[in-house]
Amino acid sequence: MNRGISLKVVITDLIVEPLDIEREVLGDIAEVIALDAMTESELVGRIEDADAVMVYHYFRFTRSTIERLENCKAIVRPGVGYDGIDIQAAGEHGIPVCNVPDYGTEEVADSAMAMALSLSRGTHFLNSRLRRGVGDWNVEQAVPIPRLRGRQFGIIGCGRIGTATALRAKAFGFDVAFYDPYVPDGIDKALGVRRERSLSGLLSSSHIVSLHCPLTDETRGLIAGAEIARMPQGSFLINTSRGGVVDSQAVVEALANGQLAGAGIDVLEQEPPQPNNPVVAAWRDPAHPAHDRLLLNPHTAYYCDEGCVEFRHKGALETRRALLGEPLRNQVNSLSPLESCNTVSEI
Structure with missing residues (x-):
């Protein structure tokens, strides 16, 4: 035609x-x-x-x-x-x-792992401080740095990107677990990872938590101060999904008080952020206690x-x-008054 x-x-x-x-x-x-x-x-x-x-x-x-x-x-x-x-x-x-x-499945998964490894191995922290002449030229100021093999890598949302991240984390020797009430039973067995039946269970047992879910009414504000407080002290949070899924100000506060040892944020609630955005201000201020522990990117995890x-x-x-009136491959809505179609999985 x-x-x-x-x-x-x-x-x-x-x-x-x-x-x-x-x-x-x-x-x-x-x-x-x-x-x-x-x-x-x-x-x-x-x-x-x-x-x-x-x-x-x-x-x-x-x-x-x-x-x-x-x-x-x-x-x-x-x-x-x-x-x-x-x-x-x-x-x-x-x-x-x-x-x-x-x-962008591979690129987002790669970016999430890059942030997680750079933060949890102390690489970002030491690079940030030593570049501006803070601390001695050794590892002491970054300790403790526990061995990553065997530690739990928690994934929220086990769709395409969450699955790709799980496979990468597994290759690094992590004990990988995920929370996603919407994917069918057996995904955990197919991937060779564990399934957590509750969000609180995943958060409380994960050394690193990486988010891979869309922004919906259900997931908006999914991770805020109360949820971060459930994570082990000294753990790490990575968000390459959508800014509104995580309260980024709560992340900065958790970095400042030591609840989180590091955080990687690729997405913010408003993009580009306003000049007075408190998260950006903390990231740019060497005197802020979160400065050396925060990786911030301008929504670029998807890109290659x-x-x-x-x-x-x-x-x-x-x-x-x-x-041309041909069948559509990836339609996400219904052509009638829409029923709820919330999901945690990244689509």
Whole structure:
């Protein structure tokens, strides 16, 4: 089926010219336009006639925008998390929402392990302090540094990324356990890891906890001060999932009082953060007790050069399927009033 170029696909944010990847996939059936918007308000008057929309992550794509779409056949998120899109509103208006759930699986798992190892081996702490001339040129200021083999590596959310992280942690000799009430029985046996039936049980027994769950109503604020207090003193917390899953201010406080020995945060509740963000302030202040124990990245755990091509290509392919009326591979909403579909697993 070829309709010429009568259709219109709008990319709202992040991706700008040249649109070579998207046009290679869509150019024979649609005009592809990138708006390079930073706020939802910038979409007004520029998106209403789109036949399909590709949305990244600089702002929330809300009901008010969805209700202005006149003939939209799909909203595609060329990435894993879709919490920034009102999928219920889209479903109520008959618009499928799709994502690309697999493109960054290896990279996020690699990043989580990199943070966990750098922190738990004392590498980050010593590098941070010795670079600015604090302490003697030896390991003493970083101790205790217990052997990692045999210690529990706890994973929250055993979907694609959680599974990839579990396999990596297992290869390093960790005793790997996970908490995820939504994956079927037997995943633990297939992976050769243990399953914890309660979040508190996982937290209380893990030397390192790594989060790999989406942001939903169920997981928002999943790890806050009370949960961190259940972890063993001197343990480590890694978040490469979504900022809203973890209370990052509580993490900083736990680093300052010694409950946590280190934390790796790739995602914050607001991105980019405000200049007065207290977590960023602590990370930048050498005098703050959390400074040397906090690894902070600007939501980059997903990235590699090849992965960037992959999520753009796969997002464009899903958009093409929607425009041509073909079966969609990764639809995440229902085209009727949405029932609860909360999950802990990373999708």
